[in-house]
Amino acid sequence: MDQLARIWWLILIRGIVAIIFGILALIWPAITLLVLVIFFGAYALVNGIFSIVAGIRHGSGSRAWLIISGVLGVLAGIVAFVWPGITSLALLYVVAFWAIFSGVSEIVAGIQMRKVIENEWMLIIGGVLSVIFGILLLIWPGAGLVTLVWLVGIFAIIYGITMVVLSFRVKKLPATA
Template sequence: MDRELFTSSWKMMVVRGAVAIVFGIAAIAWPIETGLALMLLWGFWALLEGISLLVQAVRPSGQGSRAGRALLGVIAVIVAFFAIFSPGVTAQTLTWIFGIWLIVRGVFEAFTAFSSYRLSPRWLLLLGAALSIVLGVFFVANPGRAAVGIAVWLGLIALCWGVVFVVAGFLHRREHNWPAAPANPAPA
């Protein structure tokens, strides 16, 4: 293995880009599995967070509420249990909650657009509000499809960023490896 792989900035950009491209393709090809894998990762993170909070709640310290940490720790462990052992239901539930949040946000944006006289492109805020409400209704009505859609969008974003990193890495390599052309060639 090349020693400079992890020290050369252009190579790291290309490696990061390649990993993002592979992840993006996998997420697009297998969106359900991607969503489930993300829920499992999130579940394990929540489990570690919950255990950490419970340990902090048991230890004597002068900072914060021990009862509050214990409550958050128990909630995190329960959520982790559902995310690990039932990732599909967890993904649908989180998508449903996200949809409700989008609807509420859209309503508040629309209210703000009509109640504030200082907003100059009011139509832009109304457009954003309408988009939030429409997406929210879609997420609430179809949490399974919405979760798959999120995984596909995540894959598309990763794929695009991966291509950007690979191209940037090779451009960076070319910029630093090729000698600079003379500024003003001497007349013959």
């Protein structure tokens, strides 16, 4: 605990940076989305290159899969840089279909659990809300992209506030002998 108390200021800085990022994401959602797509592109490109190198150096049967995975990563990175709009739209569709499929599975699970637990309706309502969210993303993808960035911004602000509060609590920890 003593070591944690000594670095309380690092937690504080982490929280402040998260708050600033969150505010900037809310103020400039289009720029934030572009930056997220560029970061994804850079990650995919670098990860792809490392996978290709690992595949070339690796002599076993998984060599081909590493190389294929690497090539796909490099291609995904290039697509993100060349067509950032398509990349952000693809990300939106992944989130939308995930929300729909997970919502349907929650509805089914809630119906099946009716005999086992009480208040299964909460799981069913959660599933219905998830399906509605996914469908709305598909109907209005432009608004959905902005909404996703806003959610990231709001999350960053809330997370940052919790880190700031935590930093001051950690600062007050008693030193151990």
